[in-house]
Amino acid sequence: MVRLPYLTALTTLLSYGILFVFGQLRDLFRKLLDSSKSNNLQGYAPICLGLEDFYTRRLYLRIQDCFGRPISSAPDAWFDVVERYSNDNNKTLQRTEKTSKCLNLGSYNYLGFAAADEYCTPRVIETLKEYSVSTCSVRVDGGTTKLHNELEELVARFVGKPAAILFGMGYVTNSAIIPALVSKGSLIISDSLNHNSIVNGARGSGATVRVFQHNSPSHLEDLLREQIAHGQPRTHRPWKKIVVIIEGIYSMEGELCNLPEIIAVCKKYKVYTYLDEAHSIGAVGKTGKGVCELLGVDPTDVDIMMGTFTKSFGSCGGYIAASKEIIQHLKRTCPAHLYATSMSPPAVQQVISALQVILGEDGTNRGAKKLAQIRENSNFFRSELQKMGFEVLGDNDSPVMPIMLYNPAKIPAFSRECLNQNVAVVTVAFPATPLLLARARICISAAHTREDLIKGLEVISKVGDLVGIKYFPVEPLKPQKVRELKKLE
Amino acid sequence: MASAMVNITASVLDWVSLAFDAPTKAVVFGVPIDGHLVVEVLLVVVILFQLTRKSYKPPKKPLTEKEIDELCDEWVPEPLTPQITEDMTDDAPILESAAGPHAIVNGKEVLNFASANYLGLIGNEKITDSCVGALEKYGVGSCGPRGFYGTIDVHLDCEQKIAKFLGTPDSILYSYGISTIFSVIPAFCKKGDIIVADEGVHWAVQNGLYLSRSTVAYFKHNDMKSLENKLEEVTRRSKHPEKIRRYIVVESIYQNSGQIAPLDEILRLKEKYRFRIILDESHSFGVLGNSGRGLAEQCGVPIEKIDIITAGMGNALATDGGFCTGSVRVVDHQRLSSAGYVFSASLPPYLASAAIAAVDHLEENPSILANLRANIATLFNELSDVPGLVVASHLLSPIVFLKLKKSTGSDKADMHLLESIAKRVLEEDSVLIVTTKRSSLDKCPLPIGLRLFVSASHSESDLLKAATSLKRVAALVLS
Numbered sequence: 001m002v003r004l005p006y007l008t009a010l011t012t013l014l015s016y017g018i019l020f021v022f023g024q025l026r027d028l029f030r031k032l033l034d035s036s037k038s039n040n041l042q043g044y045a046p047i048c049l050g051l052e053d054f055y056t057r058r059l060y061l062r063i064q065d066c067f068g069r070p071i072s073s074a075p076d077a078w079f080d081v082v083e084r085y086s087n088d089n090n091k092t093l094q095r096t097e098k099t100s101k102c103l104n105l106g107s108y109n110y111l112g113f114a115a116a117d118e119y120c121t122p123r124v125i126e127t128l129k130e131y132s133v134s135t136c137s138v139r140v141d142g143g144t145t146k147l148h149n150e151l152e153e154l155v156a157r158f159v160g161k162p163a164a165i166l167f168g169m170g171y172v173t174n175s176a177i178i179p180a181l182v183s184k185g186s187l188i189i190s191d192s193l194n195h196n197s198i199v200n201g202a203r204g205s206g207a208t209v210r211v212f213q214h215n216s217p218s219h220l221e222d223l224l225r226e227q228i229a230h231g232q233p234r235t236h237r238p239w240k241k242i243v244v245i246i247e248g249i250y251s252m253e254g255e256l257c258n259l260p261e262i263i264a265v266c267k268k269y270k271v272y273t274y275l276d277e278a279h280s281i282g283a284v285g286k287t288g289k290g291v292c293e294l295l296g297v298d299p300t301d302v303d304i305m306m307g308t309f310t311k312s313f314g315s316c317g318g319y320i321a322a323s324k325e326i327i328q329h330l331k332r333t334c335p336a337h338l339y340a341t342s343m344s345p346p347a348v349q350q351v352i353s354a355l356q357v358i359l360g361e362d363g364t365n366r367g368a369k370k371l372a373q374i375r376e377n378s379n380f381f382r383s384e385l386q387k388m389g390f391e392v393l394g395d396n397d398s399p400v401m402p403i404m405l406y407n408p409a410k411i412p413a414f415s416r417e418c419l420n421q422n423v424a425v426v427t428v429a430f431p432a433t434p435l436l437l438a439r440a441r442i443c444i445s446a447a448h449t450r451e452d453l454i455k456g457l458e459v460i461s462k463v464g465d466l467v468g469i470k471y472f473p474v475e476p477l478k479p480q481k482v483r484e485l486k487k488l489e
Numbered sequence: 490m491a492s493a494m495v496n497i498t499a500s501v502l503d504w505v506s507l508a509f510d511a512p513t514k515a516v517v518f519g520v521p522i523d524g525h526l527v528v529e530v531l532l533v534v535v536i537l538f539q540l541t542r543k544s545y546k547p548p549k550k551p552l553t554e555k556e557i558d559e560l561c562d563e564w565v566p567e568p569l570t571p572q573i574t575e576d577m578t579d580d581a582p583i584l585e586s587a588a589g590p591h592a593i594v595n596g597k598e599v600l601n602f603a604s605a606n607y608l609g610l611i612g613n614e615k616i617t618d619s620c621v622g623a624l625e626k627y628g629v630g631s632c633g634p635r636g637f638y639g640t641i642d643v644h645l646d647c648e649q650k651i652a653k654f655l656g657t658p659d660s661i662l663y664s665y666g667i668s669t670i671f672s673v674i675p676a677f678c679k680k681g682d683i684i685v686a687d688e689g690v691h692w693a694v695q696n697g698l699y700l701s702r703s704t705v706a707y708f709k710h711n712d713m714k715s716l717e718n719k720l721e722e723v724t725r726r727s728k729h730p731e732k733i734r735r736y737i738v739v740e741s742i743y744q745n746s747g748q749i750a751p752l753d754e755i756l757r758l759k760e761k762y763r764f765r766i767i768l769d770e771s772h773s774f775g776v777l778g779n780s781g782r783g784l785a786e787q788c789g790v791p792i793e794k795i796d797i798i799t800a801g802m803g804n805a806l807a808t809d810g811g812f813c814t815g816s817v818r819v820v821d822h823q824r825l826s827s828a829g830y831v832f833s834a835s836l837p838p839y840l841a842s843a844a845i846a847a848v849d850h851l852e853e854n855p856s857i858l859a860n861l862r863a864n865i866a867t868l869f870n871e872l873s874d875v876p877g878l879v880v881a882s883h884l885l886s887p888i889v890f891l892k893l894k895k896s897t898g899s900d901k902a903d904m905h906l907l908e909s910i911a912k913r914v915l916e917e918d919s920v921l922i923v924t925t926k927r928s929s930l931d932k933c934p935l936p937i938g939l940r941l942f943v944s945a946s947h948s949e950s951d952l953l954k955a956a957t958s959l960k961r962v963a964a965l966v967l968s
Contacts, residue, residue, distance in 0.1 A: 124629060
């Protein structure tokens with residue numbers, strides 16, 4: 001939970017107010033200067049009207065160099081960040097040839113499969129030579145290879161479900177599956193902090209969408225009772241089906257979802273559950289099987305489990321694991337299966353090899369070591385940050401930890417200062433987070449060694465002092481108190 | 490009886506008129522109190538009395554907890570998916586080698602007409618080498634969205650390369666073919682905007698149109714007269730045409746029918762009615778035009794006149810992903826407002842380097858386009874006399890589309906016939922061709938048919954074999 005001090009809230013609002021006023025003034029001057037020049041749009045409406053891109057032009061462009069930093073090596077624990085410069089006050093950025101080696105605390109590389117791996121890469125290259133880069137065909141036409149079927153079986157076995165289906169992109173998985181399962185006359189209840197792909201999928205399906213308070217089973221229960229009792233809006237017919245969509249780890253909060261209670265509520269009211277494990281599959285749980293394993297929930301209780309291969313497996317694509325009937329139905333109707341180019345075979349092989357390492361089927365215990373490493377790293381880093389006085393969100397065991405910044409000026413200060421000291425962090429502001437709650441998000445990887453983490457902590461602590469984000473300092477025992485305690489002994 | 494009534498009525502009337510015409514009996518505060526004043530005061534008092542009464546509303550009884558419990562117990566949801574019947578089994582052919590013109594499917598070698606490998610780049614040595622280099626340097630995935638250290642230098646190089654190849658200022662890469670168009674459309678079109686789209690566009694475009702929440706009007710497939718009428722209609726109906734953004738959405742080669750959009754006509758109409766064009770060139774990039782630059786080069790139109798061009802790279806370029814190109818304003822706008830770009834991990838770097846190598850190869854060897862065109866012409870000619878089927882695609886389209894001369898009347902029966910033709914052609918003659926698959930979410934009204942994807946690396950004997958096989962099986966099945 002975010003504990004926002006009043007003074008901070010006030011100063012943040014004031015900062016945004018000043019930025020807004022300045023932005024409006026500059027817009028006014030721009031309009032005055034432009035009205036003298038001729039307008040060359042000639043009857044076409046402009047692409048962005050009025051205040052639609054105000055945030056982009058006046059606030060985002062000022063700190064544009066903190067986002068979209070190009071890299072020129074694999075996104076491993078240490079990587080090369082390309083330096084950029086700007087000649088026109090950050091409106092455009094030019095690349096240079098220089099790079100600087102930085103500690104990577106921003107990429108989703110939970111198990112360290114991002115760079116070339118000793119087991120995976122030779123197999124991937126072999127697959128590339130055998131099956132070539134792409135099949136140029138959709139899955140149902142001529143794009144299904146032996147590898148795709150093998151991976152589907154492996155994923156189903158790993159997650160604990162009877163069958164699975166693959167897609168080439170995680171975003172498309174959500175946007176194209178949800179319309180295939182629910183349509184008009186059904187109800188979707190989704191968590192208030194769900195990812196954009198789920199929101200798009202829910203909107204594209206035509207079903208009614210309701211939102212419940214983040215991670216609150218009691219509010220979910222109240223909402224379910226009200227909705228089932230009242231039925232569809234206006235006609236009051238009973239709902240055809242109700243689906244509750246939740247995520248395993250919420251990427252902006254680092255929190256685990258309250259899975260056991262939510263599943264209990266859903267079973268009581270006979271609603272279907274859809275669990276999006278994009279960030280948690282492979283990263284949490286004793287053997288990497290995700291939040292179900294971590295929180296002790298049987299996978300058969302969740303109707304549909306979705307995940308992506310981008311984060312923990314170092315590849316691309318997504319999957320859905322469910323019962324055989326649901327997967328059969330999806331194979332017949334899901335547009336992403338019928339119209340989209342099938343997943344590239346080398347990427348499929350990368351996931352197969354990564355899964356074999358995690359399951360220990362490659363003959364070594366690297367998988368178990370990686371899983372233990374990431375858990376240890378996450379807990380160490382989080383406890384150290386909290387000891388230093390930062391406000392860190394998220395639960396124990398979650399490899400995602402946001403550090404609260406709040407003030408808009410602290411975002412570029414933190415980001416640029418850390419980069420100067422060769423630590424690359426990710427800062428997130430509006431619109432991905434609420435306006436007042438800007439944060440820096442750290443993603444820990446199993447490829448980080450203890451020395452890397454200690455270096456990262458040192459730099460963050462120094463920069464945190466400079467920028468002033470240690471909101472909850474833990475007071476060290478004053479020397480006077482220590483003497484008093486000694487006297488008592 | 491009647492006279493008694495008359496008497497009573499007369500006396501009442503007399504009494505009333507007496508009361509009304511009674512001489513002033515009193516003067517209160519300078520106001521003479523006439524008889525009618527009393528009646529009026531009484532009327533006002535009665536009205537006020539009624540107004541102060543509470544109106545009758547049926548009492549609101551919210552549902553009690555027990556009633557809600559009962560309703561929740563009674564409610565029975567539909568099953569999540571409908572029952573699977575016998576004929577709905579999944580039997581996609583399983584590839585055991587690269588998807589080149591000769592592939593190994595289900596254990597035996599077949600002639601592959603199911604891959605959109607138009608330039609024959611699958612298995613190309615140079616592309617494979619550049620991919621191996623990329624894999625060793627960058628690994629497989631990019632582990633992050635473009636805004637958070639997922640931008641790798643090969644992405645930027647690929648964007649520059651495509652922009653230079655097409656002659657536009659800039660371009661933007663997407664990580665998946667179909668997500669390109671359904672992220673671009675909602676980024677530019679919002680509620681209240683007007684879109685005129687062809688009715689035969691594929692599902693990804695339809696999804697993008699739906700997500701944009703704009704007003705969409707469809708015109709008849711590839712019919713310019715219908716387009717003109719629709720443009721006229723929407724322009725007349727809208728009140729402030731300068732403030733509303735208006736778009737025409739078409740594909741260059743329609744994947745549902747193989748027709749080619751007449752770009753010069755569309756440009757003329759666009760300039761007349763002040764609309765912007767969104768053109769999806771997934772199947773024409775690298776195919777049409779003297780050097781493969783797409784429909785604009787084919788029709789001799791300068792590329793600046795087309796506002797937004799999108800394409801998937803999973804066809805001619807034999808990799809995956811997509812790109813969008815246009816003016817600087819168009820591309821910059823997408824970097825922050827396009828959902829599929831901002832909220833999704835970026836394209837794996839080896840696919841981007843494959844795209845760069847593919848474009849290089851196309852620039853160095855423009856003769857493969859001539860091969861492709863010759864192959865399409867040969868197949869088109871050979872298939873013009875298949876019994877029971879007619880070629881419905883354009884003669885320059887690399888997707889050769891065959892539909893039934895006489896439909897049986899029901900879509901399901903048509904599908905059954907076409908599938909049995911495809912199955913027999915595969916089993917008896919080892920030629921892999923495919924039928925159009927339609928999802929239940931697809932609203933396209935065009936007829937289904939058989940599709941053959943022609944590649945530049947098909948030899949003439951391959952094409953002849955496919956044609957003879959198709960003629961033989963069609964004669965058997967459709968007679």
